Amino acid sequence: MKTQTMYEKIWETHLVRASADEVPILYIDTHLVHEVTSPQAFEGLRLNNRKVRRPDLTFATMDHNVPTTDRSLPITDLIAAKQMETLAENCAEFDIPLYDIDSPEQGIVHVIGPELGITQPGKTIVCGDSHTSTHGALGALAFGIGTSEIEHVLATQCLLQQKSETFEIRIDGILPYGVTAKDIILSIIGHIGIDGGNGAVVEFTGSAIRALSIEERMTVCNMSIEAGARAGMIAPDDTTYEYLAGKRFVPKDEAFDAAVENWKQLPTDEGATYDRTLQLDAAEIAPQVTWGTNPGMVTDVTGCVPDPSAMATTDEKTATEHALAYMDLKPGTPMTDIPVDRVFIGSCTNSRISDLRAAAEVAKGRKVAETVSAMVVPGSQAVKRQAEAEGLDQIFRDAGFEWREAGCSMCLGMNPDTLMPGQRCASTSNRNFEGRQGKGGRTHLVSPQMAAATAVTGHFVDIRKFQ
Amino acid sequence: MDAFKEHVGLVVPLDRINVDTDQIIPKQFLKRIERTGFGEFLFNDWRYLENGEPNPEFVLNLPRYAGASILVAGVNFGCGSSREHAPWALQQYGFKAILAPSFADIFRNNCYKNGILPIALPADVTASLSQEAHDTEGYQLMIDLEQQSVICPDGTAHTFEIGDFEKYCLLNGLDEIGWTLQFETDITAYENR
Numbered sequence: 001m002k003t004q005t006m007y008e009k010i011w012e013t014h015l016v017r018a019s020a021d022e023v024p025i026l027y028i029d030t031h032l033v034h035e036v037t038s039p040q041a042f043e044g045l046r047l048n049n050r051k052v053r054r055p056d057l058t059f060a061t062m063d064h065n066v067p068t069t070d071r072s073l074p075i076t077d078l079i080a081a082k083q084m085e086t087l088a089e090n091c092a093e094f095d096i097p098l099y100d101i102d103s104p105e106q107g108i109v110h111v112i113g114p115e116l117g118i119t120q121p122g123k124t125i126v127c128g129d130s131h132t133s134t135h136g137a138l139g140a141l142a143f144g145i146g147t148s149e150i151e152h153v154l155a156t157q158c159l160l161q162q163k164s165e166t167f168e169i170r171i172d173g174i175l176p177y178g179v180t181a182k183d184i185i186l187s188i189i190g191h192i193g194i195d196g197g198n199g200a201v202v203e204f205t206g207s208a209i210r211a212l213s214i215e216e217r218m219t220v221c222n223m224s225i226e227a228g229a230r231a232g233m234i235a236p237d238d239t240t241y242e243y244l245a246g247k248r249f250v251p252k253d254e255a256f257d258a259a260v261e262n263w264k265q266l267p268t269d270e271g272a273t274y275d276r277t278l279q280l281d282a283a284e285i286a287p288q289v290t291w292g293t294n295p296g297m298v299t300d301v302t303g304c305v306p307d308p309s310a311m312a313t314t315d316e317k318t319a320t321e322h323a324l325a326y327m328d329l330k331p332g333t334p335m336t337d338i339p340v341d342r343v344f345i346g347s348c349t350n351s352r353i354s355d356l357r358a359a360a361e362v363a364k365g366r367k368v369a370e371t372v373s374a375m376v377v378p379g380s381q382a383v384k385r386q387a388e389a390e391g392l393d394q395i396f397r398d399a400g401f402e403w404r405e406a407g408c409s410m411c412l413g414m415n416p417d418t419l420m421p422g423q424r425c426a427s428t429s430n431r432n433f434e435g436r437q438g439k440g441g442r443t444h445l446v447s448p449q450m451a452a453a454t455a456v457t458g459h460f461v462d463i464r465k466f467q
Numbered sequence: 468m469d470a471f472k473e474h475v476g477l478v479v480p481l482d483r484i485n486v487d488t489d490q491i492i493p494k495q496f497l498k499r500i501e502r503t504g505f506g507e508f509l510f511n512d513w514r515y516l517e518n519g520e521p522n523p524e525f526v527l528n529l530p531r532y533a534g535a536s537i538l539v540a541g542v543n544f545g546c547g548s549s550r551e552h553a554p555w556a557l558q559q560y561g562f563k564a565i566l567a568p569s570f571a572d573i574f575r576n577n578c579y580k581n582g583i584l585p586i587a588l589p590a591d592v593t594a595s596l597s598q599e600a601h602d603t604e605g606y607q608l609m610i611d612l613e614q615q616s617v618i619c620p621d622g623t624a625h626t627f628e629i630g631d632f633e634k635y636c637l638l639n640g641l642d643e644i645g646w647t648l649q650f651e652t653d654i655t656a657y658e659n660r
């Protein structure tokens with residue numbers, strides 16, 4: 001009997017045309033659109049007198065540019081405002097549903113997709129954003145595309161795609177106390193490097209992955225791209241079906257039962273093989289902190305800033321020297337001795353309700369250190385409402401955190417939320433590239449719990465020993 | 468898209484690995500709604516000092532590399548975000564080809580759509596080409612896409628891999644959307660399944 005991986009099943013059922021001497025044409029079930037990478041794609045349609053083939057399979061929101069301060073005030077960044085206006089005009093012209101800045105559904109595109117049930121197992125999902133891999137947490141094949149490909153999907157609902165390799169990352173065992181999904185993925189990236197997944201679609205398997213909630217699985221799949229992977233995915237299971245039941249765009253009643261029966265066919269067949277595999281033991285993973293200028297420059301919180309001279313190659317030595325100069329860190333410094341100026345809790349990696357609950361539990365009854373300014377940016381308006389209903393906003397405010405409106409915010413600092421040159425930030429986001437959070441800003445990636453604990457102590461702490 | 472057949476150009480070495488798209492074009496320049504105007508912001512934070520003056524130490528600012536159209540860099544060039552503004556900035560600055568031991572997937576795809584050729588060569592080859600570009604002022608390479616070959620001044624040729632379809636599109640400046648739309652009956656048939 002033919003055995004297939006989940007990726008191969010989804011791939012095969014979405015082939016519109018696959019002829020040996022042609023590049024395969026893959027059908028796209030869902031296209032998510034935001035304001036930053038789409039304007040040139042819509043303009044391309046107009047220039048070529050093309051229309052959007054399936055506006056009913058296309059969903060748009062505003063997230064990258066939006067201010068997270070009072071939404072009743074005018075947007076002060078006129079260029080950003082123009083980009084948002086342009087999205088609204090394009091959606092109106094091409095009849096695409098838009099969750100705009102004033103919508104109760106507005107939020108980071110990778111937060112609202114699953115939240116509304118747009119993201120479903122077995123779907124092909126694309127978006128002009130590399131963190132589209134997030135949606136793989138529900139058993140979808142989801143990946144980021146550039147603006148030319150956005151235009152291609154708008155016009156044809158298809159993409160020209162070469163099949164990727166398959167890469168199983170299996171994590172068995174029980175995660176120790178204080179170790180989160182964020183630590184799993186940072187630890188994986190530390191193992192395989194930021195190009196370790198290049199050319200591959202990663203499927204995360206194993207008992208430690210099965211034990212994760214859907215929101216935790218999203219954190220893992222979200223950062224697959226930081227290992228270079230085309231996509232990350234996790235097979236659907238009962239946790240997935242429970243999460244999806246009742247969501248707005250998910251089939252109801254008997255149609256839901258039928259959908260679940262279909263979804264149950266998706267997981268990788270027993271005996272199917274992957275092109276590559278990696279196995280890790282969950283019990284060996286510690287809380288992670290990045291020290292450098294890419295997500296692979298990471299260590300256990302009990303570790304120290306590395307010594308460039310200990311690096312295996314000249315390229316790595318030079319890269320480490322550059323990174324330490326940019327980060328203003330000295331080799332051998334214990335991570336827990338490093339003080340921070342800012343804390344950012346948010347982004348498509350860690351801004352969902354479970355992330356905010358975890359951070360709030362640490363912040364409750366404590367105060368942000370005097371030397372630190374900290375902010376919490378919910379991933380969506382729905383997350384914000386839920387958090388407020390649970391009183392999490394009050395816990396954060398009482399502790400001295402700012403409580404903001406939903407958006408990408410300081411993950412990439414396209415809106416006014418940025419680091420000042422030289423400022424050091426503990427961030428729950430996904431990239432610590434130079435200048436990512438603001439020119440000259442220094443980013444350390446951590447879990448929400450670690451970020452909250454860092455905010456109150458003023459420096460990195462081992463959350464396992466945090467009292 | 469402009470066709471790419473052959474190109475001869477000046478080589479500039481960027482001796483860094485894992486050059487990410489945030490470095491290629493920082494986020495503050497992604498707010499434009501046009502496809503143009505990105506070249507002047509290429510490598511902005513490395514290329515300019517705080518006061519806006521060109522950083523005299525950054526390699527692109529060295530007079531001997533003015534007009535360079537071939538960039539040689541380290542592994543995993545273009546990692547990070549899917550922003551097509553990165554190849555737009557490289558192309559609008561004047562680059563026609565990037566040579567590196569490896570590229571990030573989305574960036575490589577985005578290059579092909581914009582007439583830029585991402586050429587993966589073994590690390591020892593890119594290292595030696597980079598060294599030549601350091602040592603020899605005015606060091607040029609010829610790129611022959613039809614032959615899939617990078618040809619050095621001394622005649623040494625390094626062949627590279629490229630997908631048949633990507634090659635065909637680049638050689639002919641093909642509109643990929645037009646390509647897919649010729650199969651509209653297949654798409655409709657798929658939708659009606």
